[in-house]
Amino acid sequence: MEFRxxxxxxxxxxxxxxxxxxxVPADMVERAHDTGTNHDWRVHRALGEQGWIAASWPxxxxxxxxxxxxxxxxxxxxxxxxxxxxxxxxxxxxxxTIRAVGTEEQKQRFLPPFLKGEIxxxxxxxxxxxxxxxxxxxxRAVRDGDGWVIEGQKMFxxxxxxxxxxxxxxxxxxxxxxxxxLTMFLVPLDAPGVEIHPVHTMGGERTNATFYSGVRVxxxxxxxxxxxxxxxxxxxxxxxxxxxxxSEADRVWQQTVDWAExxxxxxxxxxxxxxxxxxxxxxMRINDEVARLLALRCSYVAxxxxxxxxxxxxxxxxxxxxxxxxxxxxxxxxxxxxxxxHGELDAPVDGWVEHLYRHAAVTTIYGGxxxxxxxxxxxxxxxxxxxRR
Amino acid sequence: MDLSLSDEQEQLVEAxxxxxAKESPPSLVRDAEARGGFDRDLWDAAGALxxxxxxxxxxxxxxxxxxxxxxxxxxRFGAALAPVPVVEAWVSARVLAxxxxxxxxxxxxxxxxxxxxxxxxxxxxRDGVARLVPAGAVAPVVIGLDDDDLVAVDDPxxxxxxxxxxxxxxxxxxxxxxxxxxxLAQGEDARARHQRAVDEWRVLTAGVLxxxxxxxxxxxxxxxxxxxxxxxxxxxxxxxxxxLADVATAVDxxxxxxxxxxxxxxxxxxxxxxxxxxxxxxxxxTAQDTTAAALHVHGGYGFTLEYDVQLYLRRAKAWPLALGDxxxxxxxxxxxxxxxxxxx
Numbered sequence: 120m121e122f123r124x125x126x127x128x129x130x131x132x133x134x135x136x137x138x139x140x141x142x143v144p145a146d147m148v149e150r151a152h153d154t155g156t157n158h159d160w161r162v163h164r165a166l167g168e169q170g171w172i173a174a175s176w177p178x179x180x181x182x183x184x185x186x187x188x189x190x191x192x193x194x195x196x197x198x199x200x201x202x203x204x205x206x207x208x209x210x211x212x213x214x215x216t217i218r219a220v221g222t223e224e225q226k227q228r229f230l231p232p233f234l235k236g237e238i239x240x241x242x243x244x245x246x247x248x249x250x251x252x253x254x255x256x257x258x259r260a261v262r263d264g265d266g267w268v269i270e271g272q273k274m275f276x277x278x279x280x281x282x283x284x285x286x287x288x289x290x291x292x293x294x295x296x297x298x299x300x301l302t303m304f305l306v307p308l309d310a311p312g313v314e315i316h317p318v319h320t321m322g323g324e325r326t327n328a329t330f331y332s333g334v335r336v337x338x339x340x341x342x343x344x345x346x347x348x349x350x351x352x353x354x355x356x357x358x359x360x361x362x363x364x365x366s367e368a369d370r371v372w373q374q375t376v377d378w379a380e381x382x383x384x385x386x387x388x389x390x391x392x393x394x395x396x397x398x399x400x401x402x403m404r405i406n407d408e409v410a411r412l413l414a415l416r417c418s419y420v421a422x423x424x425x426x427x428x429x430x431x432x433x434x435x436x437x438x439x440x441x442x443x444x445x446x447x448x449x450x451x452x453x454x455x456x457x458x459x460x461h462g463e464l465d466a467p468v469d470g471w472v473e474h475l476y477r478h479a480a481v482t483t484i485y486g487g488x489x490x491x492x493x494x495x496x497x498x499x500x501x502x503x504x505x506x507r508r
Numbered sequence: 509m510d511l512s513l514s515d516e517q518e519q520l521v522e523a524x525x526x527x528x529a530k531e532s533p534p535s536l537v538r539d540a541e542a543r544g545g546f547d548r549d550l551w552d553a554a555g556a557l558x559x560x561x562x563x564x565x566x567x568x569x570x571x572x573x574x575x576x577x578x579x580x581x582x583x584r585f586g587a588a589l590a591p592v593p594v595v596e597a598w599v600s601a602r603v604l605a606x607x608x609x610x611x612x613x614x615x616x617x618x619x620x621x622x623x624x625x626x627x628x629x630x631x632x633x634r635d636g637v638a639r640l641v642p643a644g645a646v647a648p649v650v651i652g653l654d655d656d657d658l659v660a661v662d663d664p665x666x667x668x669x670x671x672x673x674x675x676x677x678x679x680x681x682x683x684x685x686x687x688x689x690x691x692l693a694q695g696e697d698a699r700a701r702h703q704r705a706v707d708e709w710r711v712l713t714a715g716v717l718x719x720x721x722x723x724x725x726x727x728x729x730x731x732x733x734x735x736x737x738x739x740x741x742x743x744x745x746x747x748x749x750x751x752l753a754d755v756a757t758a759v760d761x762x763x764x765x766x767x768x769x770x771x772x773x774x775x776x777x778x779x780x781x782x783x784x785x786x787x788x789x790x791x792x793x794t795a796q797d798t799t800a801a802a803l804h805v806h807g808g809y810g811f812t813l814e815y816d817v818q819l820y821l822r823r824a825k826a827w828p829l830a831l832g833d834x835x836x837x838x839x840x841x842x843x844x845x846x847x848x849x850x851x852x
Contacts, residue, residue, distance in 0.1 A: 120576060121510040122768050128509075188509050376846065392849040397842035398835060404845060405786045409761035412768060416760075419511045433757040440754075490750065497749035501729050501756055504744040 122415075124188040131185065132192035138169060139200045151203040152461060152474070155325035158206030158239065158281055166207070167236020173211060180218060181234040187418040198370060205324075206239040206278050213240035213286045216355045217305075220343050229284070229305065238283035241308070243273045243329065244352070250274075251491050253288070254297045254349060258331060260289035260304060267341070269306065269334040275485075276329040279308055279315045285329065286355070292346050301348030305340045306331070322478035357426055359486055368442040369407040371468070371475045375449060376400060378468045399448045406441035413437055429500040436492040439482040446472070446479040511764075517580055520558075524581050527557055528588035534816045540591035541676035541819075546646040551592045552622055560597035560626065561619040568605040569619050575708060579715035579770035583763070586719030589819055593627055593643035593678070595712040600626035600651050603705045604660065607692035614649055614660050614690065624649055626660075629682065630706055630831055636685040642830045644680035645670035651692070651705070654684040658698035663687030675826025676819075707781055710788035710831070711773060714766035717791040717828060721759045721798040724820040728752060728802030735807075748805060755798040762787075762794040785841040792828035799824040 142165040151157055166172055175190050176182025185193070197204055214233045217225055232238045249255040258271025269289060279285060284305045292300030308315065312334035318326045343351035379390040379400070390396055413434040417427040449472045450457040461470025483489045497503045513521065531550055540547040563578050564570020578598055585594050601618050604611035604626070617624040629638035629652030638644070638652045645668050651660045661684055668680035693701050729752060732743030742748055769787035772780040799821040803810040810817045831837060
C-alpha cells in the first residue's frame with residue numbers, strides 16, 4: 120500500500136499551484152459569491168491555454184495523458200485556490216460523452232473549442248416533473264424533415280446563461296417504456312425559441328429554468344441513436360459519479376482553524392482553546408479525511424483502468440452527508456455570530472461558515488441524491504434485492 | 509498511490525482468515541465468554557502462526573512485521589471476535605523490545621514457543637493500580653505508567669478479579685507494584701514511550717473494529733436477503749437498505765483510514781499520530797453504528813442471545829471504551845492537530 124500520490128503528481132501539483140498564483144484574478148472569489156455564477160471565464164480560458172481543461176485525456180484527443188493521481192492533485196489545488204469549477208465539471212462530463220459516443224463530425228466540431236476553454240456545456244436532464252426519475256423526461260423532440268423540433272422545459276440548467284450548448288434529454292417516442300423512447304441532443308442555447316430564466320438559490324448559486332418552444336435543431340446535433348438516449352445517459356451518469364466532485368468542507372475547515380487560532384474572546388482566551396470548538400473541529404477533520412480517502416479510492420480504481428461505480432456513490436454520499444452535518448455543527452460553534460454573512464465586517468471566518476451551511480444542503484441533491492446513491496450501494500454494492508420505491 | 513495489498517500481505521491475511529474461520533467460530537467465542545473471555549488453546553495455536561513477536565524487529569527475535577501488516581491481521585481477529593488479546597500482546601512486545609536490556613528477560617518469555625500473555629495498561633496507574641486493564645484478568649505481564657515510571661510487572665499468580673462486562677472481555681484492575689517489576693523508562697521518556705504504545709494500540713484496535721464491523725454488516729445483509737415480510741425480502745425496503753448502505757460506506761471509510769494510519773506510522777509520516785487517533789475514533793463510531801444497524805435488521809431475533817449479532821454489538825461498544833470517553837478522545841486528537849489548549 121502507498122497513500123502518497125507520488126512524485127509525478129507532486130510536481131504537477133506544484134505546476135498547477137504556481138499557475139494559479141499567477142492566473143487567479145484578485146476578485147475571482149468575490150465575483151463568484153456576488154453573482155452566484157460558479158464559473159470564471161478568465162481562469163477557464165487560461166486553463167484552456169495551458170491544456171488543462173481535460174488534462175487526463177490522451178494527447179491525440181487534445182489532452183496531456185495525465186493519470187488519475189495527477190488529476191487528483193490538480194482538483195485539490197483548484198479547490199484550495201477557491202476556483203469556481205461548476206462550468207469545468209459539467210462540461211467535462213458532456214465532452215467525455217461526446218468523445219465516447221459522438222460522431223466524428225461532432226468530435227471535430229465540439230471538442231477543440233471545449234479543450235481551448237472557449238465553450239462550456241450545460242446539463243439538460245432535470246425537468247419540473249422529473250428529477251431523480253430522470254428517464255421520465257417529457258420534453259419532446261419531433262422529426263421535421265431533416266431535423267427536429269423541440270418543445271418543453273428543463274429545470275436547474277446551471278450555467279445555461281454562460282454555456283454554448285445544452286446537453287438535452289428529450290422524448291422522441293412516448294409509446295414505448297420510458298427508458299426506450301429518449302434521445303439526446305446538443306442544443307445551441309442561442310437558438311430561436313430558447314429562453315433562459317434565472318433561478319436563485321438558498322446557497323447563493325444562480326441556476327436557471329430553460330424553455331424550448333419550437334426550437335429547430337439539425338439531425339447532426341443528435342448524440343447517439345434515435346430512442347437510444349438512455350444508453351448515452353448511462354455513459355454520462357457514470358462519468359458524473361466517477362467525477363469525485365469537490366468538497367468545499369476542508370477549505371472552510373482550514374479557514375475556521377486559522378480564524379479560531381487567531382481570534383481572542385472578550386475574556387482574552389483564544390477561540391481554539393475552547394473544548395467545544397476543539398471537539399467539533401477535530402471530528403470534522405476526521406470526516407474530511409474519510410471523504411478524501413473515499414475520493415482517492417475512486418482515483419485508484421480509475422488508475423487500474425476500471426470505472427468507479429459503487430466507490431463513486433460511496434464518496435458522493437459520504438462527503439455530502441458529512442459536510443451537511445458538519446456545516447451545521449460549525450454554525451452552532453460560532454454561537455450568535457454564526458448567522459453573520461460574508462461581506463459583514465465582523466463576520467466570523469469571513470462568513471464562509473454561514474455560506475457553507477446554506478450551500479451544503481444542495482450537495483445531497485445534485486449529481487444523484489443521497490437516496491439514489493444509497494440505492495446503488497445497496498443493490499450493486501451489497502447485493503440486496505432492488506428496492507421497493 | 510496504491511491501495512492494493514502485496515502478495516505477501518494477501519497471503520498473510522488469507523492464512524489468518526482461514527485459521528480463525530476454523531479455530532474461532534462463534535461457538536468458541538461464546539464458550540470463551542462464559543469462561544471469562546479468553547481461550548488458551550486459541551492463544552497457543554495463534555502463537556504458532558504468528559504470535560506476540562510478529563511486530564518485533566528480527567534483531568530482537570521477532571518477525572519484523574510493520575504496523576500495516578499487524579493492522580491487516582487485526583481486522584481478521586476482529587471479524588472473528590477472537591477471544592485472544594493479540595493487539596495488546598503485539599504492542600507490549602514492541603514496547604519491551606524498544607526498551608533494550610531493561611525489557612530483555614520478559615521479551616524472551618513473551619516470544620517463547622508458548623508465549624506468556626503480556627498486555628498494556630492504557631491509563632496511568634493511580635496509587636499503583638491500573639483500572640480495568642484489557643486482558644488484565646489473564647495476562648501475567650502488564651506494562652504501564654506508574655507515576656514517573658514505565659514499568660513491566662510479571663505477576664504469575666495475580667488472581668485478579670475478572671469483572672463481568674459488556675464486551676465479554678477479560679478486563680481487570682492490576683497492581684503495577686506486584687510481582688517482579690522492571691522499570692523500562694523514566695520521566696518524559698517513560699510518558700513518550702507509553703503514549704507511542706497507546707497510539708499503536710489505537711491503530712491496531714481500529715483494525716479490530718473495522719473487521720468486527722465488516723463481519724456484522726455481512727450478517728445484517730445476509731439476513732436482510734433471506735428474511736421475508738409482507739411477501740418480499742426485507743432487504744428490498746429502502747428504510748432498511750439505506751441504513752445498511754450508510755454503514756457499508758462508513759466501514760469502507762474506516763478501513764481506508766485504519767490502513768492509512770498504520771501505513772503512516774510505518775513510514776514515519778508527520779501526521780501519523782493524528783491519523784492514529786482519527787482512525788480509532790472513526791472505527792469505534794462505525795463499529796457501533798454498523799452493529800446497531802445489523803442487529804436492528806434482525807428484528808426481535810437479533811435481541812436474543814441465540815443470534816450471533818449481539819456478540820458484535822456488545823463488543824463494538826465495549827472494546828474501544830477501554831480508552832475512555834470518545835469525546836475526550838476527540839480532544840486528544842485536537843491536541844495533536846492544534847497543539848495543547850492555552851491554560852489547559
